[in-house]
Amino acid sequence: MTRQLASPRLILRPYSPGDAAFVRGLYSRPEVQRYLGDGTQRVRTMIEARAKINAWNERYLAEPAQGLWAVCRKGGTITGSLLLKPIPDSVTAVERDTEIGWHFHPDHRGHGYATEAARVVLDHAFACGLERVVAVTNPANTASQAVCLRLGMTHLGPSDAYYDAACELFDITAPTSGKEPGGEQS
DSSP states (O other), rough: OOOOOOSSSEEEEEGGGGGGGHHHHHHHHHHHHHOOOOOOOOOOSSSHHHHHHHHHHHHHOOSOEEEEEEEETTTSOOEEEEEEEEETTTTTTTTEEEEEEEOOOOTTTTHHHHHHHHHHHHHHHHTTTEEEEEEETTTHHHHHHHHHHTTTTTEEEEEOOOOTTEEEEEEEEOOOSBBBBOOOOO
């Protein structure tokens, strides 16, 4: 279930049917779609936007860590989306890893919202027991690559391990407890 999370400036909450206009507006923009999949416009109508919201909410209903969040400023304005979801391998389509990603409205880029929201979601993921999270970016998407680096993710280089596409691959692992094997604290 997509749980509500918060940071100093942001509330991350599940999308609701009342957010359909924002979803349509965000995912119909060429400047948002250009780095997503093949760049094809995915949401053109309010019906498609509501269906997308319903699908997101149903997909994560039984998931304690994963979700797709509406990222809102504390005043209520939605700025974008943050996702934490299974990512299928290119060859086997088996979902072994968990991906973090973000899609922000162009009017809300450049304010640090993606980094702040992603940090909250990573903390949530690790608190729920996930040990590793990956991010894949289009090779030309230097803005998202910069977010990955600000999050402390390691750049693993070009990869076609996911989505049957050439991407830049990043990962981050859960912080350790500081304990050595056998329970002794270092």
